[in-house]
Amino acid sequence: MTGRLNSAQPYALGLYRIVVGLLFLCHGAAALFGVLGGAAGTDGGTVGAGTWPGWYAAVIQLVCGGLVLFGLGTRVAAFVAAGSMAYAYFKVHQPMALWPMQNGGEAAAMFCWALVLLVFTGSGAFGLDRLFTKRSAQERRPAAEPVTV
Incomplete structure (x- = not known):
C-alpha cells in the first residue's frame, strides 16, 4: 500500500499546487x-x-497564484507569495488579537504555510517547470560521439 501511495505523491502534490494556486x-x-x-x-x-x-x-x-497554478517558477513564486501572507498575518491581522480565529487571519496563515510547503517540494506533476527541466536536461546532454570505422 505504501508503495502505491509513494508513487502517487508527485500527482497528489501537483493537484495540491493547482488548487492552492487557483484559490490564491x-x-x-x-x-x-x-x-x-x-x-x-x-x-x-x-x-x-x-x-x-x-x-x-x-x-x-x-x-x-497564476505562476503556482501553472507550475512555472513554482518555488520562487511560492516564496514571494508566502512572504506576502506572513506580512499580512503579522502586520494586518495579528495586532488585532493573538489567535487567527480571533483576528480573521486564518486564510493568511493557511496560505502562508501551504505556499511554504511548495517552496520546499516544488511543483510536483502537471507543472510547466517539469517541461522546461526535461528540455534543458536534454539540451545539456552531450551529443553522441561519431562512430569511426
Whole structure:
C-alpha cells in the first residue's frame, strides 16, 4: 500500500499546487477586478489602485497564484507569495488579537504555510517547470560521439 501511495505523491502534490494556486489567484482577481464577490471588506468592490498594502498584495496574489497554478517558477513564486501572507498575518491581522480565529487571519496563515510547503517540494506533476527541466536536461546532454570505422 505504501508503495502505491509513494508513487502517487508527485500527482497528489501537483493537484495540491493547482488548487492552492487557483484559490490564491482568485483572491487577487477578486480584489483587483471585483469578481467572485470582490475584495474583502469592500461590499463587492475593488481595492484602490496603488493603495498599501491591499493593492500590492492583490497583485502578488494574482501573479504568483497564476505562476503556482501553472507550475512555472513554482518555488520562487511560492516564496514571494508566502512572504506576502506572513506580512499580512503579522502586520494586518495579528495586532488585532493573538489567535487567527480571533483576528480573521486564518486564510493568511493557511496560505502562508501551504505556499511554504511548495517552496520546499516544488511543483510536483502537471507543472510547466517539469517541461522546461526535461528540455534543458536534454539540451545539456552531450551529443553522441561519431562512430569511426
